[in-house]
Amino acid sequence: MTALTREHQLLGTFVALADCLVDDFDVVDVLQRLVDECIVLFDASAAGILLLSPSNQLEVIVSTSERSELVELMQLRVGAGPCVEAATTGEVVSVGEIDQIADRWPAFAADARASGFSSIHAIPLRLRDSTLGSLNLFRDEPGALNAPDATAAQALADIATISILQQRLVEESELAQAQLQRALDSRVVIEQAKGYLAQRQGIDMDEAFARIRGHARSTQTRIGLVAAEVIAGRLAL
Secondary structure: OOHHHHHHHHHHHHHHHHHHOOOOOOHHHHHHHHHHHHHHHOOOOEEEEEEEOOOOOEEEEEEOOHHHHHHHHHHHHHOOOHHHHHHHHOOOEEEOOHHHHOOOOHHHHHHHHHOOOOEEEEEEEEEOOEEEEEEEEEEOOOOOOOHHHHHHHHHHHHHHHHHHHHHHHHOOHHHHHHHHHHHHHHHHHHHHHHHHHHHHHOOOHHHHHHHHHHHHHHHOOOHHHHHHHHHOOOOOO
């Protein structure tokens, strides 16, 4: 991708994310769009987001592949790893070579290698003193996250954070917490739909998700609503 093309795509992503911030925006759709764009913008093999739930527990809210989601989930189970650290400290955690952190995070390093990843870069979702989670970029090849990419990724993560906090700025905190809970509930429905579609059609989970996401985009329907239709048997895809 040329520098000019990449710059245009980056600007387009900023505009698209800003356009999503309407009164009835869906947090999952905004964050899914963000990770989808990030794998192209930052030459990542996969991407995902950890988000603090209303009960202050980190959860996988969106991902672009099953293997990145698995690595994030394994970090949550042991409570340690680059993604968890970025979400809890509010600082960027960049791992250019998995072997470099094998002593510090042995479980994470083993899981990352098993999933085929060689490097990972975790960017906090933060606004001032609030850190809500992390945007995580996984790469199959080793290498550092260069300064321009780190700056751009943090800017996109900041927009995502603003989208989550927007309701807190205009409504009572209880409503904002409810929206976060709806996002987490929507994720559960999406996971169920992926499994249902994979089993019914004999495809893998990534292909099932690709079909759900593709239908949501082509029909401009929220991805959670598409997933619910799949589970109800009203949408075969």
